[in-house]
Each structure stands twice: as C-alpha cells, then as structure tokens.
Amino acid sequence: MKSVAVIGASLAGLYAARALRAQGFDGRLVIVGDERHRPYDRPPLSKDFLTGASGQEQLALADAEEIAELDAEWLLGTRATGLDTAAGAVLLDGGRSLSADGVVLATGAAPRRLPGEVPTGTHTLRTLDDAQALRADLAGGARRVVVIGAGFIGAEVASSCAALGHEVTVVEAAPLPLVPQLGEEMARICATLHADHKVTLLTGTGVSRLHGAGADGRVTAVELSDGRLLGADVVVVGIGVRPHTAWLEGSGLPLDDGVVCDAGGVTPLPHVVAVGDVARAAGSRAEHWTSATEQAAVAVRNLLAGSTVATHRSLPYFWSDQYGVRIQFAGRRAPGDTPRLVEGSPDDRSFLACYERDGRTTAVLALNRPRPFMRLRRELARATRPATA
Amino acid sequence: MIPVCHLADLPVGESVRIDTAPPVAVFNADGQLYAIDDTCTHQDASLADGWLEGCLVECPLHAASFDLRTGAPTCLPARRAVRTHPVTVEDGMIYVHHLAEEGTAA
Numbered sequence: 354m355k356s357v358a359v360i361g362a363s364l365a366g367l368y369a370a371r372a373l374r375a376q377g378f379d380g381r382l383v384i385v386g387d388e389r390h391r392p393y394d395r396p397p398l399s400k401d402f403l404t405g406a407s408g409q410e411q412l413a414l415a416d417a418e419e420i421a422e423l424d425a426e427w428l429l430g431t432r433a434t435g436l437d438t439a440a441g442a443v444l445l446d447g448g449r450s451l452s453a454d455g456v457v458l459a460t461g462a463a464p465r466r467l468p469g470e471v472p473t474g475t476h477t478l479r480t481l482d483d484a485q486a487l488r489a490d491l492a493g494g495a496r497r498v499v500v501i502g503a504g505f506i507g508a509e510v511a512s513s514c515a516a517l518g519h520e521v522t523v524v525e526a527a528p529l530p531l532v533p534q535l536g537e538e539m540a541r542i543c544a545t546l547h548a549d550h551k552v553t554l555l556t557g558t559g560v561s562r563l564h565g566a567g568a569d570g571r572v573t574a575v576e577l578s579d580g581r582l583l584g585a586d587v588v589v590v591g592i593g594v595r596p597h598t599a600w601l602e603g604s605g606l607p608l609d610d611g612v613v614c615d616a617g618g619v620t621p622l623p624h625v626v627a628v629g630d631v632a633r634a635a636g637s638r639a640e641h642w643t644s645a646t647e648q649a650a651v652a653v654r655n656l657l658a659g660s661t662v663a664t665h666r667s668l669p670y671f672w673s674d675q676y677g678v679r680i681q682f683a684g685r686r687a688p689g690d691t692p693r694l695v696e697g698s699p700d701d702r703s704f705l706a707c708y709e710r711d712g713r714t715t716a717v718l719a720l721n722r723p724r725p726f727m728r729l730r731r732e733l734a735r736a737t738r739p740a741t742a
Numbered sequence: 743m744i745p746v747c748h749l750a751d752l753p754v755g756e757s758v759r760i761d762t763a764p765p766v767a768v769f770n771a772d773g774q775l776y777a778i779d780d781t782c783t784h785q786d787a788s789l790a791d792g793w794l795e796g797c798l799v800e801c802p803l804h805a806a807s808f809d810l811r812t813g814a815p816t817c818l819p820a821r822r823a824v825r826t827h828p829v830t831v832e833d834g835m836i837y838v839h840h841l842a843e844e845g846t847a848a
Contacts, residue, residue, distance in 0.1 A: 394819075396785070401786065414819070416821060419821075642804070643804070646818075646819070672803060723787070723788070723802035724791040724792075724802065726802070727791070727792070727800075731793065
C-alpha cells in the first residue's frame, strides 16, 4: 500500500494516522479535515473551554513535533464530497480529487438540529468554532439560557452556564433524562444534580418553536409543546448527533446509521475502513472518546493487512463532568439490570454502583469515586474480553 | 518540606494526595516512595486516584500512564511530563520537598 487518505482530522482520524506510522506504513499519508483546525480534543468544549478555565492551546491533540513526525499532507478546511470506489479516489470540494490505495473514514457525527429556521443566539455544540461562538454569546453578562436536551452534552453545558452565573433552564422531552444510558434509578439520581445548582429541569415536554425579534432576529423565547413560553437570551440545542455519512451516499458502501463495517472496522471493501463515531462496527456504533481511540489501531492493522486479521470489542466507557461531579460509566447495561450500591451515598453525590444480572456484574457507575471505579472497570474488561482477542 | 503522613499509613500499592499548590500525589510503589504532581497533564484528573502498577501510574480518566521515577508519560494521550518531587522519611513520617516554582524541577 503506497498511499492512504484519512478522511476526518478528528480524534479517531489522528489516532488512525498515528497507528499507520506506528505500524510501519511509510507511504503517502493525506489527512483531510473539513474544519480549519488541526485535531483537537472535544470533551473540554462543553466544560473547561466553555467556562474559560482552559484555552484553545490546551485542546490540541498533537504538538508541532508530532505533526512533523507524522509526515502527513494536511488538507484542512476541505470537505470530502464523495468516494469513487472504482477509481480509488476521494472527491473533494472544489472539484478536486485525491487518489489513494487505502481510505480511513473518520468523519464523525454532526449535531441534530431543530427543524426550520432558528433565530440568532441559537447554538449547537460540537466543534471548536461552535464552542467559541457560544462562549462569545455568554460573555455579555448574565443571560437567560435555555438548553434543549438533558443528555450528557446538555447537562454539561447547563453546568458550565450555571458556573458562569447565568440563569439556566434545561428542557427534556423524555420523562427523565439519561434513562437509556443509566437506567431509571441511577438516572433519577443524576437528574438531581441540576436542582443542586439552581438549574431548572423541565421534563416530559418538547419544543414547538423558537421565537425571535428585532432587526437581528435574536432569540427571545422558547415555546414548549404544551404552550408555555420560556424567556431566553441564548439557546443551546443538545439533542444528539447523526453520523456524517451523507457524502458517502452512492459510493456503494452500506450505510445504516453509520458506515457498516465488521468488528475490525473493515467495510465490504477491504481497502476502506471506518473508525470513531461514524463507524457502525459489528452492529453497534459508539460515540465515546475511548472507543474512537481504540478502534483506530485495529482498523489500521486490518487495512495494512488487506483483510480482517484483528477485531476489537472494547468495554464501553464514558464519563461526564457536571456541577463538580465526575460521572463515570463502563460496561454493557441491559434494561432490567439491577443497580446495587457498593459504596458511598447518592445523598453525598459520591458513590459506586454495580449493575447486576443473574448475579453477574454487567456495568459499573461512579459519581466522584474514580479509584474504585477504575478497579472495577478493569475487572469488568478482563471478565468480558472475548477469548479470541 | 511538607509532612504527608506516617509511613505506616501508606502501605504498598497505596497513594495519597496532598493539597499543595499545585497538588502532589505520593505513592508507595513496592516499598519505594515517589511524589509527582497530582494532576494529569492531559486533562483534569487526580493521579492519586490512578492505577498503580510497578513504577507506573495510569490516569483514572483516559488511561494516560506516567513513570513515577521521571514523571515522563509512557503512552498517549498525555504528552507532557508531570514534575517529580523528592521524598524523605524521618522518624517514621513521610515528607515531600515540594518544588513550588515552575522550572525548578530537578
């Protein structure tokens, strides 16, 4: 293999590029990114970056020395528009094309948006540019902020806005947020964090539309599906993401809520692999930092081998920092698994709980208990590792 | 020189965080004491909460690993070293010689 194109200058894209070089690939390496920035870390965007506790330089995932070592051609601010599998070429905006023997798909996901036109002052939070725009909008003194969606991103944004002194309301369509991730009992505990910090959580109601006014059409209110009006100066929409696959339509690659690939990240074309949020590997898609980094080395190994010689099934792991509480979760929880409190107390917002099924631990959740969490996470990873890995 | 705790209160495999500025983590790795800056250089997490294995400590958040002897990261995602600090034991008490100023790390 003489040339590889990595599409997506993301966490997963960078880890794939690193893996290519680490595994001995010395050919032409091209990294295409639709953002103008070099790879950066997204988790701080809703936390320390939003509150101003850290800056852009702390987000960088690779320093100048490593960029030089990677010896890659960077096409930043460049969008991939198609994949011509017959010609072995990636089509780029502006009518250019890039031929490559191997392709790593790492285009991630894009936030879901509210339908229709939205007034000024309405934000989503995915990219560095998004975070900068939101930060600027929050800088003009205390505002009424409405966050739509109480998932992890919504909760982290609400927490950061509250820390900045804004008046925050979170609107969630489900009766209780985070139930799919944590189950009802533990989700209920996490939902209390909002009230601890005087953030209002409204559940069981959708949003029918946003109101704007003035010459700049700036947002003035959020109208809920039950007719209530919430006054708002800034609105943040955090209602999930969609994998960014639109550019691959017509390529012949199977797409189904992500790029369909096997447990090794390999698509039906052995010279095309997928990693990170965009990859639907062996039937499931993860939107987690750790899986994005772990998938890259395996997918690249298979790409260089020309077939699936390695597979990867990591233990799902994610964390969230909200209101000074670190929430960590690992494992595969199924509906009906029973959470058992192992140590600490929900009242203190510091505890460790194991989810159990038939006497077996399936997942572990911790609030502000990193050390025992880590021990259990390792045990769980060992216990669930497939024998063939 | 900052008192940490009695040696008897820090058994092998254990660690303790002291609230200096910046905070320092002290480890008993197989009987050898080490002190390093407590905060992972990748993202805000306490290394005293990390996983200790031999002379390496793994960050509890993203699994970056640091060598306690040098403070150097041994794997990604951390790229910068943490500072190390001398540790002594006198009359059964552990002391850290905290290097508060940036750039004074030996």
